[in-house]
Amino acid sequence: MDDALVVAALLLVAAAATVAVFQRDPARQAIVLSLLGLALAVLFTVLQAPDVGLAQLAVGSAVTPLMILLAVRKVRRKGHRK
Amino acid sequence: MNWWLAAACALVAGGLGPCLWGAARGPAGGRVVAQNMATLLLCLVLLLLSQGYGRPSYVDLALVVAVLGPAGTLVFTRLLGDEMGERPPGTRLLTPAVLVGAPATVVPMCIAAGPGRAAAKLVLIGVLLIAGGAVTSRAVRRG
């Protein structure tokens, strides 16, 4: 029955990754990417790799979205000035 | 498989799944609400997994999510700004979810753990979750 958790986590990761690829707007893609990070953290924990899960959580929950959104803001500002 | 793991499995399938659906479509505001809900549910899932596997040290993951989850949501509300819109759909669900979900997970785990450092850590996570939920739902509402 433990496999049910592994299967649920794997399906969630696959779905989140697919959705992230098909987003057009980078800012909204960052939101889906953050969810992909959360799903990966569940998968790593379920596979008994909490160290990797913790690294994924630390990087994926705030730092990565911040970097992506700052990059988006810089690019948009450039676009406005043109 | 014990009841803790069954509950975690139910939350992954029935909670995180719909959150992904909500984050994948519609305007930015609703997506951020779904992302915020997902961090709350993830924290509960990690707590349940730690109890289900009998590994108290896994609670550290939930502790980190309880502080970084709200921080992540605040990154979105701060940098998306006007794109968020006022009162995105689903905002009303956030406060009840955190007020019901956090005690419903933390209290049974505290009873199972008994008084001591482990229970204090669980209570701290519960308090952080409720504080984070209150602030993020407010930040999301203002848009």
Next chain:
Amino acid sequence: MTRRARLWVLAAGLLATAAVYAAACTELPGFGGSWHPYGDRAVHAALRQRTANTISSVNFDQRAFDTLGEETVLFASVLGTVVLLRRTRDEKRVAPEPVRVPAALRRYGLLMLPVTLLIGLYVIAHGQLSPGGGFQGGVVAATSLHLLYIAVDYPALERLRPLGLYELADGAGEAAYVLLGAAGLLAGPAYLANVLPLGTFNTLSSGGTVPLLNAAVGIEVTSAVVVLLAHFLAQALEIEGDAEEGRTA
């Protein structure tokens, strides 16, 4: 090469990869199972070195040299980003517009900064005991500072973040790891050998050099993420180029 030819090359490459991958998968041991030759040896070695978290024992003791490589990758990539995102001569610095933040959000940010920092330090310090370590805790600690930008305002972050010191600490963390390795060479048999007393199993002072190496990585990662985000923030909020159109053409 025409578009058609490129597609054929791509298809051939994908097919070959799929075939090799499928062939490799047939040789894999089954999922789960009880036969873990590498895991058993790693756990055995971790217990001998009195490190409760086997992953930390592998990362910072049994294969500490690999971690030196990983740390250097982070160091070098942050260095590269700093060079790429520096302010060039034809760009000017403009003060960003102030943003009004609700009082409740500001209070939450100011309250959570020390709490998050403490949790980061906790994760670094308990690397040899529970999941986590220098990298994970370092990123959490670096995130805590940026609550100032997220929940208060940008000038508050700039006041509490002496960038020069963080750049210095980034290098110092990297150097500390290299020097701790050299200590193993001087006092023991090999580079990065665990030469310190191993301490009592499952306490903070256990694992010999593992907690020290974790601390070195923690300092390096915290400073690296702060420096990295500082340049992203400066580019996104402050720096404006005069000749951007000319350069991008």
